[in-house]
Amino acid sequence: MTTTVENAVCTFCGCLCDDIRVEIENDRIVKAKRACANGRGMFMDYDPTPRKPRVAGKAVSWKQAVKACARILDDAESPLIYGLSSTSTEAQKKTVALADRIGAMIDTTSSVCHGPTGLAMQALGEATCTLGEVANRADLVIFWGCNPAEAHMRHFSRYSLTPKGRLVPEGRKDRTVWGVDVRPTKTSRMVDHFIQIDPGSDYEVLTTLRAMLKGYRIEAEQIGGVPLTQLTELAHAMKTCRFGAVCMGMGLTMTRGRDLNVRELFALVADLNSQTRFSVVPMRGHSNVAGADQVMTWQTGYPFAVSFAKGYPVYGPGEFTAVDVLARKEADAALIIASDPAAHFPRKAAAYLETIPTIVLDPEENLTARTAEIFLPTACAGIDASGTFYRMDNISIHAQAVVASGRPTDQDILQDIMEAMQT
Amino acid sequence: MIGIINGRVYDPCNGIDGKVRDIWVKDGRIVSPAEVDRSAADIIDADGMVVMPGGVDIHSHIAGGKVNAGRKMRPDDSRGHERPSRELSQSPRVYTRSGTGRSVASTFKTAYDYVEMGYTTVMEGASPPLMARHTHEEFEDIPILDKGGYILMGNNHFIMDCIRRNEKEKARDYVAWLLGATKGFGIKIVNPGGVENFKYKQNVTDLDDKVIGFDVTPRRILETLSWINDELGLPHVPHIHGLNLGLNGNADITAETLIAMTGREAHFTHLQFMSYGGEMGKPVRSAAEVTARVVNANPNITVDVGQVVFGDTTTMTADGPVQYRLHALTGNKWFNDDVEAETGGGVTPCVYRKSNPFNAVQWLVGLELFLLIEDPWRVYLTTDHPNGGPFTCYPQVIRMLMDRDFRMQAFEGISKLARKNALLPELDREYSLYEIAIITRAGTAKRIGLDWKGHLGVGADADITVYADMEDREAMFARPRYVFKDGVLVARDGQIVCERPGQTVYVSPDYDTAIEKEVRRHIEDNYTIAFEHYAVSEKELSNGRQVACKP
Structure with missing residues (x-):
């Protein structure tokens, strides 16, 4: 006999998808509908004996x-x-x-994982928001040093990329999406603009963006392997959006600079709030x-x-x-x-x-x-x-x-x- | 059974002003002497001591998302303010839990600090509905104290949509559903519409400003929620934090808001932060007289003060734009959290300095409000913990109110600019113990709507505090001799002696269940969690007590 549980919560990753339809036969889960590959694995591989x-x-x-x-x-x-x-x-x-x-x-x-994010928070605070604010409002989303396409598979559809909201009625069409990482990933294929930076240069790139937004002239032609024109575009997108969100991951926390990288990002987000509204979303794993x-x-x-x-x-x-x-x-x-x-x-x-x-x-x-x-x-x-x-x-x-x-x-x-x- | 005999009792609800009375306790309640077998009772001889009901705090920030963000952000507030774990009994083994923190203390330490100061009930001032579960989880780790939470509704999308469409009955049913779903105790309104507008980098500054995207005004939000509060017959009244908090000249809009509520029951919280004169860009001055005058003239209005205490603290409010402005002003670290479809909020550390004219005026405004508002039943002691300072400073504030010399000594130490033309030196009023009992327990319990607390009449919860009668009122109120909670001795000479759970009070008003379908659709369209997961169930509260509504 099969029993069905609606709206089960998937406790695999920090997305906590709470819309899973679980089918059970003989005390074993045989189906986990709507769950991603990670979630399905968790539900179906577990033997509760x-x-x-x-x-x-x-x-x-x-x-x-x-x-x-x-x-x-x-x-x-x-x-x-x-x-x-x-x-x-x-x-x-x-x-x-x-x-x-x-x-x-x-x-x-x-x-x-995100210990350095905590240290950055203790140093500077943190301007953040719930995921529903990203889904309902964000017209600019940046994925920095994270790869939700593989680590938080339903983040895009539930929270950050495609959801339609009060202020983004057309969903994906109403959002501009950027990605920053040291290499192309499955996530970078989903964004409108991808910036590939040199490994270990997050701090430099972030500092440059802060300086640009404060009106300083940058003389270098490229920073962290990125042409300055590309960073100028990103800075422009940041200050002209209505409600921006930057989702950040272990590309910042577990590489050289760690909490200093995150601090620079948090400082950038705090700075942006003098011109518009901006939040950071740490992509917590477990x-x-x-x-x-x-x-x-x-x-x-x-x-x-x-x-x-x-x-x-x-x-x-x-x-x-x-x-x-x-x-x-x-x-x-x-x-x-x-x-x-x-x-x-x-x-x-x-x-x-x-x-x-x-x-x-x-x-x-x-x-x-x-x-x-x-x-x-x-x-x-x-x-x-x-x-x-x-x-x-x-x-x-x-x-x-x-x-x-x-x-x-x-x-x-x-x-x-x-x-x-x-x- | 316990008898507390020969003490001088201050029980304002029952009109007892310092008379020697014996108090008898059985099964956690106050009972008449006839019900007690004296030979079997534990007798506390309170000869020469002062007996009051346990303290009841009407507004404090002790649990939930913002408070915990404050704790996390401030390891500097924890260091040097540690409380070790202590063994209370060997068999069975019982320990108090250790903790840290001063302005944002950990949960167990918060409970112990309050109880050791003679307080037994504390209301959490602001919980976003979506984070109510978090607030309740922390309540579970705040032992001994009874607590409850006010639920933020002043920027709620569902409510604002209803107001725009003139569907106030629907809003009423939703509020009833929401209070039951969050296991909340009352309606909290913070900067109505302004927190929503901050999500567009704007605010509201006037009662008739527009809320972006909703075509409603702060005035209509206040009126509607006040009407709903009445309709549902909630034990508490609308708990209001108005517009322009902390800004020069905000006393005018505060007075206007108070007047807008004429004829309605309302509680205005931390009035000190809302009673400033002067103009933007010019020196601030106290306008306590302006707001106190309106309060005095409107018997249906109560306030708590939100007294500032000099020193380091952590400010936190659902009023997001206030915290951003304070961060921009001071350069101090800043936490912000915008909550989908409901509210927002922020946290910023802050140091109140005697030498800073603005801070000194804030300090003056609070004291002047205490002394100018004539009816003690309508003005309550708070520091808006931790916004004006930690609650552990209450004894200091009590001494300021009871002892004019002490107050004037402090006055001499503040900024010269703030002293110039100050009203405080002209105010000779000194609070009596009876009045202190009103502003710290009798009045607050009554206004919160906890009829079985804040007094020592037969049937009341046996939450009792016994103080040594000392000339130094600060020392007296900092370390009571005995604190009883539900008839159990929980602290002696300022030290916890017993650890037990406290209760969580909540309401669950009736409503037309037709609303659930609409709420479900609203949550499906505007939230990132399922309708099924929104509500906090009764099972999640280990010691909940539902309080009846009287529609």
Whole structure:
């Protein structure tokens, strides 16, 4: 028998598409209509069958696993908690509570994606808007260092390129679209004007645009490999639009200059608001990485890279960011939740992680789980667990589970671990 | 069961002005002595102490998108303002949560700071409907305190479309739906039409200016929402932040707005920011007399002050153009968030300096309003936290109001330019403890519409604060001896001793369900989330309390 769920929320990426029609047969999802390839993969590849937790290579009961987790955390002097970006805020809240209780260092995947965007925000602020403002108003959209055509596949149709809105009734026809990147991408093929800049020259190009908009004469004939005439055109488009939006991604945050690149973009957007209205839209990757920022911030005052070792939150990007903590071999135990650092961290950090007692909470046995001391196969928030998620523009949506769960949620297990602990 | 005996009780709702009375508590409520078995009761001897209902804040920014953007943007506000986690009991193990922050404190710290100051109920001043879920998520992490949120409606597309088409009944049904969907408590209006116009880099400056694309005026938005508020019988009244906030000469438009509401019930928030004289480009001066006069003459109007306190703080409002202007003026960092089809808003840090003539005048305006508005039941203590300063400065403001010498000492320290021709030295009024109890709990609870709070009569929630009676009123109000919430001792000598959840109050007015079809279409056409995902369900509130409407 097939059951259908309308308006399911896809918790794969920061778009949080909430119009998915899911078909279920025998507790497995067999169709995910309207979902993109990434979303379809998430819905259809997931097997919600309950699995036993694994401790030191052996399958054990949940009770035994929870006890083993409590022991590791009780014994740890300097535990690290990391991840959070693909689980619900309910689980994130519980995770920060655990970190507070045990005096852990806690960091989220922000530190390896849009952490620099957060630092730029702390330096300058951020002029932003919800995605509906882009859909309803934006007559100029710029994609800078991001490739939604492959990473946020429905961003174009739902938010930024084709939607028709009150002020853009003709949708795509009413928008001028620019792309800036170091190489042609699938996204660059969708824009009206593409500027290919030299790798590592984002900062220079952005500064040049700021200078142009402030009326300075630029003498160089090209900047970052771009003829000045092209930048003049872009600057003109920026100041003459009615409502502009620049969607920015890891092409800015994870290349040379990092937070300085983003700062320059944020400064440019703030400057533009003296002439027209302009917003920046950070293209957050994982489904609830924006929620991780939010929960960390309302509970601790800081978005990521926090240590509770002193009994209260201390902020230290570069100091308490997970890659740095691991590379310096400062953590003596780790709890990884809803992320896969072994697959994404630099080799040195990932190699050290293998040497310390590690607990992994994840719906899938990912690379980190395979070498971890303890693997806890929890429910997948958005599929067999309900929970709240924050879209890339910080609008929160409650995702109802679409299949029955035989698995415990992250927050249930974290609560059990806290109750089992001695300290 | 608890008895608080021998204390001098200030319970203005019941006309008790400093009489020695015993207060009895059972099952979280105030009860009559007959209901209590004294031998089984815990007795607090409050001999020589002052007993009041728990403090009730009518307007503060403590939770939601803007507040959290402020926290994130200001690690400098967190550093040096840390609160460690503390063990409350060993078995079972209970800890307070740690936190940071002064003007934009983390959620748990916000709760503890308020409670340790004797406050037990706080209303969040401005939540965009689309971000109500976020506000409620933070409420869940603000323990002990009871809270509720006002929902921003002054720039809402659906409402403005209805007004243009003269369909006020439809707007009424929508507002009822929206309050239920957001689990909000009341109607908030911020710079009606001006926030929408800011999306075109413009604003409104007059009640009859046009809202771009809607052909409606601020005046009609105010009138319609006020009519809707009445029709729905909401517990609170329209909560209004008017036009031209922070601008020289805005007292005239404020007075005009107050007069436009003649005959209607309305609350004007942070009146201090709306009561300036002078012209643009010329020195600002206080026009507290202008707005206070109108308030005094209109008994259906209440205000909270939004007192400025000198020092560093974070300003935040749904009034997007205000925050942009402040950023352009100061060069301080600036956060802005335009919210689809509803509203906008911004955040900018700010330092109020005694030596700065503008800031000094702002400080004067607030105090003058407190002293010129005659009826304490109609003027309430706020700093528009954190806009005028952090709520932790309330005790300082209380002392300013109760102690003229202290006030004048502070006056001597402000900018000479601001002192020139100032009215403040002529105002001899000193608030009594009874009046303080009105402006900080009795009056606010009544005006919010929380009849079971703000007093110590039988049946009221046993939210009680006991103060040592000290000559230094700042010290007295900063650190109460005992704070009870729902009859449970939650703070002693200014320190949390018990952690428990607080309630979230909300309304869910009745409406003609025919509106849902139109709302669905409106959301499908104008929003990027599905109709099904818009509403916050009751299940998402772990401790919600629906308050009845009286249409």
